[in-house]
Amino acid sequence: MHFIQAKSILSAKNGMNIYRGCTHGCIYCDSRSDCYGFDHRFEDIAVKQNAPELLEDALKRKRKPCMIGTGAMCDPYMHCEESLGYTRKCLEIIDKYDCGVAIQTKSARILRDIDLL
Ligand code: SF4
Known part of the structure; x- marks a missing residue:
């Protein structure tokens, strides 16, 4: 994996991808398609190092709580999440802003965060 500084974390429809790329290796995966413009191998995960800060900033500026979706383009509970904990940090922020x-x-790693969910 490698770390990047992202410019934003929420899409127009409040989709959130903390990681870019995925290591689960599903043969039918659409996310690895050329149309998404990856400039690195799909399995070499780009970690958006500033994701929690960007999310906090975005939610602070919302007028009312919203629904955030994650996992459409890459799995938020890949192996790297075990040590990085970025998904958990973002869930804490989502909870803080009542979203x-x-x-x-x-991944069954989601069970680690069952207290927050
Ligand atoms: S993004 Fe989803 S479908 Fe694609 S490899 Fe990861 S888990 Fe599988």
């Missing part, structure tokens, strides 16, 4: 969250994952 909702929809998570797509194939």
Whole structure:
């Protein structure tokens, strides 16, 4: 994996991808398609190092709580999340601002955060 500084963390429809790329290796995965413009191998995860700060800043500026979706383009509970904990940090921020969250994952690591969920 490698670390990057992202410019933003929420899409126009409040989609959030803390990581870019995925190590689960599903053969039908659409996210590895050329149309998404990856400039690195799909399995070499780009970690948005400033994701929690960007999320806090974005939610602070919302007029009312919103629903945030994550996991559509990459899994938020890949192996690297075990040591990095960025998904958990972002869930704490989502909770702090009374927002909702929809998570797509194939990993049982989500159970680590059951207290927050
Ligand atoms: S978990 Fe999702 S993003 Fe990751 S390889 Fe599988 S389909 Fe693609």
